[in-house]
Amino acid sequence: MNKESRNNNRCNKRSINMLRLLYICILSMLISACSSIDCPLENLVYTQYQLLNSSGTADTIKADTLTITTTKLEGSDSVLINKNVNTTEFSLPISYSQPQDVFYFELRDTLSNVTYDTITVSKTDKIHFESVDCTPSYFHTIDGVSYTTNAIDSIVIINSEVNYDTSKKHFSIYFKAHN
Numbered sequence: 001m002n003k004e005s006r007n008n009n010r011c012n013k014r015s016i017n018m019l020r021l022l023y024i025c026i027l028s029m030l031i032s033a034c035s036s037i038d039c040p041l042e043n044l045v046y047t048q049y050q051l052l053n054s055s056g057t058a059d060t061i062k063a064d065t066l067t068i069t070t071t072k073l074e075g076s077d078s079v080l081i082n083k084n085v086n087t088t089e090f091s092l093p094i095s096y097s098q099p100q101d102v103f104y105f106e107l108r109d110t111l112s113n114v115t116y117d118t119i120t121v122s123k124t125d126k127i128h129f130e131s132v133d134c135t136p137s138y139f140h141t142i143d144g145v146s147y148t149t150n151a152i153d154s155i156v157i158i159n160s161e162v163n164y165d166t167s168k169k170h171f172s173i174y175f176k177a178h179n
Contacts, residue, residue, distance in 0.1 A: 045139060045162050046091040047121065047170045054153075059175060061087045067106040068092065083108075089169070094162055096125050096138035107151045115151040122146075128163070139163045142170060151175055 053059040061084075068081040068090075080092055080103070095101050105117040122143040127136050140162040145155050153174040162170060 044093050044096075045137070045164060046166060047094050047142075047162055048089065048091055048166060048168060049171045049173055050089045050169045051087065052172050052174055054174065058088050061085070061107070061175070064107045064109050066090075067108070069104045069106075070102060071104075091166065094121070094123065094140055096140075099123065099125075105151070117148045117150050117152045119145065119147045119152075119155065123162070137164075145171065149176075 051059040051061065065083040065085055066081060066087050067079065067083055069079050070092075071078070081090055084090065092101075092103060099122065101121045101123070103119045103121070105119065107115045107117075122145070123140045124143055126139045126141065128139045129136050142157055142160040142162065145157060147155050153176045155174070156172045157170065158172055159168045159170050161168075
C-alpha cells in the first residue's frame with residue numbers, strides 16, 4: 001500500500017470516528033432533553049386542617065386521641081389518622097372520583113368516653129395537566145362543608161382551592177371545650 005493510500009485510509013477512519021462521536025453527542029442531548037419532564041411522583045392532593053379555640057389561637061387535643069376514617073368506594077373503611085395525640089393540625093387526602101368526601105372523627109378521652117362526628121366536604125373536581133407525558137392530576141374547589149356537632153363547634157373554610165400547595169390551610173375546626 002502506498003503512502004497516499006494510507007493517509008486517505010487514516011482520514012477516512014478519523015472521519016468515521018468524528019461522525020460516531022457527533023452521533024453519540026446528538027443522541028445523548030436528545031435523551032437528556034426527553035428525560036427532563038418533571039412529572040409529580042404522587043398526584044393525590046390533600047386538604048389541610050387546623051384546630052383552633054374560640055379566641056382563634058391554635059388548639060391542641062391533649063387528653064383525647066383523634067382517629068379519622070373514611071369509606072372507600074367499595075364500602076370498606078380506611079383509617080386515615082389513628083389515635084393521634086397532641087394534635088393541632090393534620091392533612092387528609094381528597095378523592096377525585098366522588099363529589100363529596102365523608103370523614104368520621106372519633107375522639108376518645110382518657111376515661112374511654114368516645115365522641116363521634118362526621119364531616120362531609122362537597123367539592124368540584126378539576127383535571128390538571130402538567131405535561132402530555134404525565135398522568136393527569138385532579139385539583140379541587142371546595143363548595144361547602146357540613147358536620148355534626150357532638151365534639152365539633154364549627155368548621156370554617158379558609159381556602160377553597162385544593163392543589164399541590166400544602167402550606168395553605170383549607171379548614172379551621174373549632175372544637176367544643178375539652179380537657
